[in-house]
Structures are given as structure tokens and as C-alpha cells.
Amino acid sequence: MQLKFSFPPHRNDSFENFVVDGNNEKAVLICNHFTGKNQDRPASLVITGPPGSGKTHLLTAMGKTASAQSGSTSLYLDGAALMEKVGGSKTYEELKTRLASFESASFLAIDRLEIIEGNKESEDQVFHLYNAVTQAGGKFTAALRTPPSKWGFADWLTTRLLWGHVVTLDPVGDDRKVEVLQKMASDLRLTIERREANWMLTHLDRDPKSQLKALNLIDQRSLTTGKKVSIPLIKKALEHTDAG
Missing domain, CATH: 3.40.50.300 (P-loop containing nucleotide triphosphate hydrolases)
Structure with missing residues (x-):
């Protein structure tokens, strides 16, 4: 059977949820x-x-x-x-x-x-x-x-x-980067509130590869403990790693 749509799975990408500002x-x-x-x-x-x-x-x-x-x-x-x-x-x-x-x-x-x-x-x-x-x-x-x-x-x-x-395509400005990080988390079925996302942007590396690695570790910690994402949970998830 021939595929009609073969884009990366587990992504909910559309024009409607793309973060837009004056840069892009x-x-x-x-x-x-x-x-x-x-x-x-x-x-x-x-x-x-x-x-x-x-x-x-x-x-x-x-x-x-x-x-x-x-x-x-x-x-x-x-x-x-x-x-x-x-x-x-x-x-x-x-x-x-x-x-x-x-x-x-x-x-x-x-x-x-x-x-x-x-x-x-x-x-x-x-x-x-x-x-x-x-x-x-x-x-x-x-x-x-x-x-x-x-x-x-x-x-x-x-x-x-x-x-x-x-x-x-230029990256969005700093005032919209929280939304981009939240979208990355959403692609992992992970919910991160604005306060926690702001903390991550302030304390962790901002390159996409490092952010994705950190989000995966946070997701694993949240699933293992059954707790929602919080700053203490983020710190615990990332201790002893180079994600930050």
C-alpha cells in the first residue's frame, strides 16, 4: 500500500501551532x-x-x-x-x-x-x-x-x-522561546507550565539537541514518579547529567 503522508511521527506540527513573531x-x-x-x-x-x-x-x-x-x-x-x-x-x-x-x-x-x-x-x-x-x-x-x-x-x-x-527562517525572539519549548514538550506528550519552561531557558543550554535530551529525562522522571513537572522534579531529573 502506497503511503500518502510519511512525515515524522509523534509530531503535531501545523501552521496553526507554529510560533510566529517578527523574526519569522x-x-x-x-x-x-x-x-x-x-x-x-x-x-x-x-x-x-x-x-x-x-x-x-x-x-x-x-x-x-x-x-x-x-x-x-x-x-x-x-x-x-x-x-x-x-x-x-x-x-x-x-x-x-x-x-x-x-x-x-x-x-x-x-x-x-x-x-x-x-x-x-x-x-x-x-x-x-x-x-x-x-x-x-x-x-x-x-x-x-x-x-x-x-x-x-x-x-x-x-x-x-x-x-x-x-x-x-530565523528563530523567534527570546520573548517567544518559552512557547517553542512548550511545543517541544507537547510533542513528547509532556506538559510543562510557563514557570518551569522559563526556569529551563534560564538555567539550561538552549540548543535544540540539549533541550530535547533534557525534556526526555524530565518526561522519564515524571512518568516514573507519577508527579507533574515542577522545578524540583526538573532538577532531580537532570542531576548527574550534562543536559544542563
Whole structure:
């Protein structure tokens, strides 16, 4: 059975719950309009931005919007997964079989595209996927950390990626970071009140990887003790770890 929506599980990402402020408002608006049916819009969109800015969230939100349209198939492919498919295929025919569903997607999103930089075989497949999807009338999207001036792709792939929209997604300001952290917790089915979230932002590392590690430890502690999240529980969950 062919998938119609293959985005990361256990996430409740949509445009409605994306935290917007003056830093990212324009980029979010472009992404929201991209999945519309206006034929005059470019067929591709590349999102660049640092970790934690919400690139995967927007890819998923666009995919959900696109999949709601009649007969549409929205598929997601991580850069690392693409390299595994390329490297794990013994023949070109086997690789084409593995990528066939992505070629025929109405909406294709490739996340963490920077991972494939310098890998000619993977870059070649992204080039082919771009052509296959857009020439069939579909939408191609990709997300990566670096702006075009710092891309390390082959020139022919860079040129193709620049054919459509390229938007920079900046992180929200400090006054909205609590909401972002609460959204991360919500994705883990974990409820953190504003007071506790503020404490975490003040006392712990703010990079997304460290925050996610801390949230998982807090979630485990909350489940084990049967207690709601509090500052004492957070401290206990993170003692003897490098999460902070």
C-alpha cells in the first residue's frame, strides 16, 4: 500500500501551532502560500535556518496542507535516509525502485539536505527527484541549515535549487522561546507550565539537541514518579547529567 503522508511521527506540527513573531513572520507566510493551487507560484521552495528555527515543523505543516488536497500524496525524506538508500542499493535499478514513490509524490520534502553535500550520487538523486516531481506538476521542498552562499553542492544542483523560492527562517525572539519549548514538550506528550519552561531557558543550554535530551529525562522522571513537572522534579531529573 502506497503511503500518502510519511512525515515524522509523534509530531503535531501545523501552521496553526507554529510560533510566529517578527523574526519569522514573512518566511512562514511564504511557506503557507506555497502549497496553494495557484499555478503561477514556483514549484520549489528551499528553507534555510539554524537548528531550532522550525524547519521540520514547516515542512510537516506544508505536507499536511498539501495532502488535504484531493488525490495528493505528501512524502518526507531525511537527508541521512536518502544517503542510506543510495549507499545501500547494489544496482541502479534497485535504487530507482526504492525512490519510485518519492518521484511520483505530489509534494516532496527533503529535510537536512546539507547532509548530502559532497556525495555526488545522492546529489544526483536529489536533482532527479526535483525534476521528476516538478515536471509532473508537483511541489518540491527542502530544508537545510546554511544559506545559498555557503552551500557545498555541485553547481548544477545549486542552480536547480535556486530556481524557486529560497527563504531564511530565523528563530523567534527570546520573548517567544518559552512557547517553542512548550511545543517541544507537547510533542513528547509532556506538559510543562510557563514557570518551569522559563526556569529551563534560564538555567539550561538552549540548543535544540540539549533541550530535547533534557525534556526526555524530565518526561522519564515524571512518568516514573507519577508527579507533574515542577522545578524540583526538573532538577532531580537532570542531576548527574550534562543536559544542563
